[in-house]
Amino acid sequence: MRQKVKSSHKEFKKKNAKTLYKQFSNKSKREQEVERESYLEVLSQSLKIPSDVLACAPILTVTGNNQLCLENYKGIIEYTGEIIRIQAKNCRIHIEGCHLNIDYFTDDEMRISGKIIRIEYC
Known part of the structure; x- marks a missing residue:
């Protein structure tokens, strides 16, 4: 008799989503650039450095x-x-x-x- 084996990949993926699959981003390149630009703006404001110097x-x-x-x-x-x-x-x-x-x-x-x-x- 054959026994069906249930895959545990989905459960594993849910448990380890923040660590294992972190490097695989679903964001487009443009979205990543926008995030980077906003991060640089916040950083420049907090350090009181002109944004053109950082970016x-x-x-x-x-x-x-x-x-x-x-x-x-x-x-x-x-x-x-x-x-x-x-x-x-x-x-x-x-x-x-x-x-x-x-x-x-x-x-x-x-x-x-x-x-x-x-x-x-x-």
Whole structure:
């Protein structure tokens, strides 16, 4: 005679859900990024440190519509006289205008001059 064996996997999974299955997250990558960003905001407020320092957020300083200083960027994606696309840590920054020129750039800072018409975060 055959005897049916009942699986105890579901019970085991319930008992050990917080320890064994902790590494397997059902959250999407975007949800994890949002949680991380909110955690960094809370941490920066409690430590009284600007959030851009902890999160490496891009800092744009625009002077009129002729000059832009950008800090905390990763790299330049596209560079023409009409558009400059820059990759930051969390987003892409598109700068549109006329006669755009990168005056100088270092590992974490750059200055753009020309007539700036639009700045877009993607």
